Amino acid sequence: xxxxxxxxxxxxxxxxxxxxxxxxxxxxxxxxxxxxxxxxxxxxxxxxxxxxxxxxxxxxxxxxxxxxxxxxxxxxxxxxxxxxxxxxxxxxxxxxxxxxxxxxxxxxxxxxxxxxxxxxxxxxxxxxxx
Amino acid sequence: xxxxxxxxxxxxxxxxxxxxxxxxxxxxxxxxxxxxxxxxxxxxxxxxxxxxxxxxxxxxxxxxxxxxxxxxxxxxxxxxxxxxxxxxxxxxxxxxxxxxxxxxxxxxxxxxxxxxxxxxxxxxxxxxxx
Numbered sequence: 001x002x003x004x005x006x007x008x009x010x011x012x013x014x015x016x017x018x019x020x021x022x023x024x025x026x027x028x029x030x031x032x033x034x035x036x037x038x039x040x041x042x043x044x045x046x047x048x049x050x051x052x053x054x055x056x057x058x059x060x061x062x063x064x065x066x067x068x069x070x071x072x073x074x075x076x077x078x079x080x081x082x083x084x085x086x087x088x089x090x091x092x093x094x095x096x097x098x099x100x101x102x103x104x105x106x107x108x109x110x111x112x113x114x115x116x117x118x119x120x121x122x123x124x125x126x127x128x129x130x
Numbered sequence: 131x132x133x134x135x136x137x138x139x140x141x142x143x144x145x146x147x148x149x150x151x152x153x154x155x156x157x158x159x160x161x162x163x164x165x166x167x168x169x170x171x172x173x174x175x176x177x178x179x180x181x182x183x184x185x186x187x188x189x190x191x192x193x194x195x196x197x198x199x200x201x202x203x204x205x206x207x208x209x210x211x212x213x214x215x216x217x218x219x220x221x222x223x224x225x226x227x228x229x230x231x232x233x234x235x236x237x238x239x240x241x242x243x244x245x246x247x248x249x250x251x252x253x254x255x256x257x258x259x260x
Contacts, residue, residue: 006258008260040162040166041158041159041162080162080165081162084158111169112165112166112169112170113169113172113173115166115170116146116166116169116170116173116175117173119144119146119175119255119256119258120141120142120144120173120175120256125256125258127257127258127259129259129260
């Protein structure tokens, strides 16, 4: 089956990103396809490379990146939600006159159309939220 | 893919349902849900909006946010018609529990019972809950 994944909550505060990760990983290991992982609302905070959890805790951002690298996942961060919350790649930072960027590797910033497309193209769009 | 899906102009049309359950200003969900609906409208899908629980308050007339430094985005719901988003449903039980009637809302809606809303959700291809 082809899944689309939507994540609506940030890391550590809510379980949504953890559950989404475990679901996505399990689906891939079972041979299912993940069309796209889309980060929205505070979910965009799962994509900052400045995340530094204590060493004995899971690293939610790096964990997503490693999964994306292994399975060539398309992980999209909503541009409007990201701008509100201070998440930027190099292009976005430059365009908005910021002196730094913080998007982690394997993530990309794009628009909400990518979410709608995931809904259209996937057999199931699974939403992970509060 | 469900049997209800139609092919038109070479593209798939799916039933997209946005479920709005939260009050308009305490959290960002209502505003960012509306942003998805507006962007999604460009994809010409079969869109329905459901308002239930505190989500009913998103449609309340005479919202005044002037003292809270929040943007009053309730006029945007009246613009949905221009985007061909015309199926707006309100859950009867949620509306009555809050002492509201259709006359209190900024747009015309169809009132459905909890059971009918459940049936409506069952017909959908994609359900996005905010």
